Amino acid sequence: MCEVNQTAVTEFLLLGFQGLQKIKILLFTVFLLVYIVIVIGNLLIVILVSSMDHLKIPMFIFLKHLATADVLLTTTIVPFMLDILMVNEKKILVGICIAQMNFTFIFGFVQCFFIAIMSFDRCLAICNPMHYTSIMSSRVCIMMIRGCWCLMLVISNEIILVFQLEFCNLSQVDSFFCDFGPVVDLATSDPSLLILVDFIVSVLIIFFPFAFTIVTYICISVVILNISSSSGRSKAFSTCSSHLATVCAYYGTLMTVSLNPFNKGSSNLNKFLSLLYIVVTPLLNPVIYSLRNEEIKKALEKMLSNLRENM
Template structure:
C-alpha cells in the first residue's frame, strides 16, 4: 500500500531528451537514418552468411547471431525513442517497461557471450590450427549459440524482481528507454535484494565474458609474437583483426557508459553514452566486417555483380 496521499504508479513517463526540444526534428532524422543503416547493414550480414556457402564457417555463423542480437537490441529501443523525440515524452505501463528492460538485458548480455565465443574461435584458429576443424564442428557451434541464448534468456528473468517492487508518487524516468537504474530508483519498496542479484548477474554476464575475451587475446598475442615468419604473423593477425576491432568498440562503449554512471554525470550525458552500445556499436559492426574482412567484401562484390547481371 502507498502511504499518505501518494498514489500507486501504474505507468511511467519517459522524458526523453529534455532541453533539446528545438532540435527534435534533427534528432529524429539522424536517429532514423542511423536505425535504417543498422537494420540494413546487419540484415545484409545475416543474409550473406546464410546464402554464402563459403561463409558457413564458425566465425561467420557467430557473426550472424551477433548481427541478429544487434538488430533486436536496437529495435527494442530506437522505435520508442523516435516516438519520444516527436512527442517530447511518452507514457508506458509498468508491464511494458519491465518487458523492454528484459529484452534489453537479454540482447545486450548475449552479445557479451557471442563476442567471447568468437574470441575463443579465433584463439583456436591461431593457437591450435591443426585441431581447429575437429574441435569447432557445426554441432559444437550450434550448442554454443543455443546455450548462450537459453542461458541469457533464463538469467535475464531477474527482471521479474522489478515487477515485485512498489512504485508510489513519482513516475518520471529521465531517459529514452526503461533503463534499470533510473527505474529502480523510483521504487518505494526495499530494493536491496534486487540490487544484490543484479550485481551477481552483471559479474557473471559481463565481467566473466570480458575476462575470458581478454585471456584469449593474450594467448593470441603470445602465439603471434612467437611465430618465426613475418608473413605468418601478418596472416594470423588478419584472421582476428575484424573481431578485435569489434571487441574494442563494444567493451569501449560499455566502459564509457559505466564510468559516466559511476561519476553521476548529467542525465543528458548518461543518455548519450547509452546510445553508444544501443546505436553506435550495432552500426559499427557491419562497417568493420564489410571493410576489414576479405571474405565478406568478396561476397558483397559477387552479390553486386549478380544483381547487375540479373537487372
C-alpha cells in the same frame, strides 16, 4: 500496496534528452539514418551467411547471431528514442516498460557471450589450426549458440523481481528508454534484493566474458609476434586491433552503465554512454567484422551480381 495518500503508477514518463529541443530535428535525422544503416548492414550479414554455403562456418555463424542481436537490441530501443525526440516526452505503460528493459537485458548481454566465443574461435584458429576443425565442429558450434540464447533467457528471469516492485506517485524516468537504474530508482518498495541480483548477474555476464576475450587476444598476439613475415604481422595486428577496439568500447561503456546504474549526478553522461553500446557498436560491427573481410565482400559481390542477372 501504495499508502492511502499515494497513487499507484500505471505509466512512466520517459523524459528523453532534456534541453536539446533546439536540435531535435538534427538528432532525429542522424539517429534515423544510423538506425537504417544498422538494420541494413546487420541484416545483410544474416542474409549472406544464411544463403551462401561457403560462409556456413563457425566464425560467420557466430557473426550472424551477433548481427541478429544487434538488430534486435537497436529495434527494442531506437524507435522509442526517435518518437521521444519528436514529442520531447513519451508515456509508456509500466508493463511495456519492464518488457523493454527485459529485452534490452537479453539482446544486450547476449552480445557479450557472442563476442567472447567469436574471440575464442579466432584464438583457436590462429593458435591451434591443426585441431581447429575437430574442436570447433558443427555440433559444438550449435551447442554454443543455443547455450548463449538459453542462458540469457534464464538469467533474464530477474525481471520477475522488477514486476514485484511498487511504484507510487513518482513516474518520470530520466532516460530515453526504460533503463534499469532510472526505473528502479523510482520504486517505493525495497529494491535491495533486485539490485544485489542485478549486480551479481552483471559481473558474471560482463566481467568474465570480457576477461576471457582479453585473454584470447593476448594468446593471439603472442602467436602473431612469432610470425616471421613483417607484412603478415602487420595485417594480423591491424585486424585484431580493430576487433579489440570494438570490444573495449562495448564492454567499457556497458560496465560503466550497468555496474553503476544509480549514478544520479551524471544522468546525461549515462545516456550518451548508453548510446555507445546501443547504437555505435551495432553500427561498427558490420564494418569491423564483415566489410573488412574478403569472404564477405566476395559473397556480397556474388549476391549483387545474381540480383542484376535476375532483373
